[in-house]
Amino acid sequence: AQRVTQPEKLLSVFKGAPVELKCNYSYSGSPELFWYVQYSRQRLQLLLRHISRESIKGFTADLNKGETSFHLKKPFAQEEDSAMYYCALNRGASGGSYIPTFGRGTSLIVHP
Amino acid sequence: DVKVTQSSRYLVKRTGEKVFLECVQDMDHENMFWYRQDPGLGLRLIYFSYDVKMKEKGDIPEGYSVSREKKERFSLILESASTNQTSMYLCASKTTGYTEAFFGQGTRLTVV
Structure with missing residues (x-):
């Protein structure tokens, strides 16, 4: 099955x-x-x-095919994140379409 | 700028009512989607359409139907609303192929 897993419901940082x-x-x-x-x-x-390999708002994500992971990272979190x-x-x-399938x-x- | 517009931001309906949620996109996208967003469950696909009058069931189609008579408009229909259909409903559109989805602002439906 084609599936996305996000193991953490909540992440709290300063x-x-x-x-x-x-x-x-x-x-x-x-x-x-993708990250949305x-x-x-x-x-x-x-x-x-992932295909753009760009940094947006300081966030980056690297596709690791060996570990089947696409973790999102930012070195210094801001409150607006x-x-x-x-x-x-x-x-x-069907029809040559692609369906966005999301994690939870x-x-x-x-925190300030 | 891609615009996906959902007809209502908030709706309150009674159990057993027939409910219509409307979605319009202005970028000539072939594909349109209806998702249900619930805390802890992420986005779950209800139905999608890859062309006018073409529709396919998603992961949770029970209790729902859809209509796509024009390319820009995709309607979600709750034939007989029930309290377990209280949720946030998101409409999205995208072009065919490996591209990102664009979302509407969501409709918060409460069934009482």
Whole structure:
């Protein structure tokens, strides 16, 4: 089965501390992986995707095919990073489509 | 800028009512999705559509149906609302292929 696992429901850190949100996946083939973020009272939006290999708001994520992981990292957390984070992969479906399939999410709280 | 708009932010309905949730996107995306978002359960796919009049069941389709008569509009229908359908409903759209999804602002449905 094609699946995304986020083992932590909640991650609580202090401002300035490093952050790592874990994501593991199972997928046959080459996965396309994403991190989405939902700030309070805002819509869910893309944070970054593995194929871009970019840093967004100080966050990076590296695809590790050997460990089937795509962990999200930031060296110094900020209070404005407090949000719900979802790891997702696109799985193949009918009509040549790809369906975003999400993990259960990790709530990140950054304390002052 | 991609816009996905859901017709209502909040809805309160009575048990047994027929409920329509509407979603419109303005970027000519082929694929549209309805998800249900519940704490601790993440986003679960209810239905998706990869073309006009084409629809496929997702992971939790029971109690729901959908309609896609025009490319830009995807409707979710609760035939007979029940209290266990109280939830946040998210609509999303994307192009075909390995691309990210764009989300609406969500509809918080309460069934009493």
